[in-house]
Amino acid sequence: MTASGPEELPIVSDEDVVRVRQAVRGYAQQVRLSLVDQTKLVTATSELARNTLVYGGGGSARIEVVTDNGREGIRASFQDEGPGIPDLTLALADGWSSGKGMGLGLSGARRLVDEFDLDTEVGRGTTVTVVKWKR
Amino acid sequence: MERVPILKIGGVLLVSIQIDLHDQSVLALQEDLAERISATGAHGVVIDISAVEIVDSFIGRMFATIASISRLFDADTVVVGMRPAVAITLVELGLTLGGVRTALDLERGMRILRVLGQESGRIPAGDPTGLEWS
Ligand SMILES: Nc1ncnc2c1ncn2[C@@H]1O[C@H](COP(=O)(O)OP(=O)(O)OP(=O)(O)O)[C@@H](O)[C@H]1O
Numbered sequence: 001m002t003a004s005g006p007e008e009l010p011i012v013s014d015e016d017v018v019r020v021r022q023a024v025r026g027y028a029q030q031v032r033l034s035l036v037d038q039t040k041l042v043t044a045t046s047e048l049a050r051n052t053l054v055y056g057g058g059g060s061a062r063i064e065v066v067t068d069n070g071r072e073g074i075r076a077s078f079q080d081e082g083p084g085i086p087d088l089t090l091a092l093a094d095g096w097s098s099g100k101g102m103g104l105g106l107s108g109a110r111r112l113v114d115e116f117d118l119d120t121e122v123g124r125g126t127t128v129t130v131v132k133w134k135r
Numbered sequence: 136m137e138r139v140p141i142l143k144i145g146g147v148l149l150v151s152i153q154i155d156l157h158d159q160s161v162l163a164l165q166e167d168l169a170e171r172i173s174a175t176g177a178h179g180v181v182i183d184i185s186a187v188e189i190v191d192s193f194i195g196r197m198f199a200t201i202a203s204i205s206r207l208f209d210a211d212t213v214v215v216g217m218r219p220a221v222a223i224t225l226v227e228l229g230l231t232l233g234g235v236r237t238a239l240d241l242e243r244g245m246r247i248l249r250v251l252g253q254e255s256g257r258i259p260a261g262d263p264t265g266l267e268w269s
């Protein structure tokens with residue numbers, strides 16, 4: 001799998017969340033994901049970037065075009081050095097929130113993408129990486 | 136911070152979302168709307184999202200919140216113009232928008248509000264369009 005054009009963007013404010021989803025939209029258009037797939041990826045991005053900001057205390061996003069056997073896709077990862085997630089099963093369950101959210105962000109984002117990877121360590125931080133492939 | 140304008144058309148408040156909303160603007164819109172409903176005594180609120188490219192859990196929750204606030208002021212809320220790609224994504228995200236009324240377009244949304252307003256007597260008889268009422 002080869003990758004090109006990694007771009008790193010900060011996530012330290014509400015405006016950054018908007019900028020990150022617009023950047024992801026740009027990449028998704030570049031590899032010509034369908035409109036529905038663009039919408040799914042950008043929506044997942046919005047959820048994950050907001051989690052990075054709200055629970056991770058801020059962090060960054062990394063966006064790139066990836067290729068696998070001639071197939072193109074977009075990989076986006078969201079990284080923070082916040083408190084980490086103590087109970088992953090709970091965090092990934094539909095409807096569970098430690099705050100006042102609806103608890104749909106993580107579980108919903110996972111359904112909206114093709115690949116979903118969550119790496120977290122209590123006291124160290126959290127990185128969520130997603131990939132959406134062009135069909 | 137960019138604020139979303141709220142227009143008044145007869146007894147209806149129209150909110151047309153034309154920008155990529157960040158979370159603070161969403162909260163500001165909820166507050167502005169509560170103010171305007173209470174100040175105008177509007178019987179309906181239309182939220183036009185035909186220009187909105189994504190609805191995530193935060194924006195989805197805003198619709199439900201606005202509908203609840205409106206109800207406290209005896210007003211109905213209709214969300215209109217959802218794009219097909221947004222609708223498909225919402226379902227997969229798992230967001231149900233429970234209790235929020237939706238319509239295909241602005242015209243149908245206004246018609247629903249008119250019927251609801253007339254049925255409940257909030258639009259006086261003799262004002263068939265509901266537009267003169269204010
Ligand atoms: N980056 C993160 N760092 C620490 N904890 C996190 C992180 N992302 C998610 N969590 C934890 O996982 C829980 C579930 O997250 P999820 O996004 O599914 O729901 P939510 O953010 O609480 O609500 P919603 O996204 O529906 O508004 C959060 O309440 C939080 O406790």
Ligand SMILES: [Mg+2]
Binds near residue numbers: 047051101105106
């Ligand atoms: Mg969330």
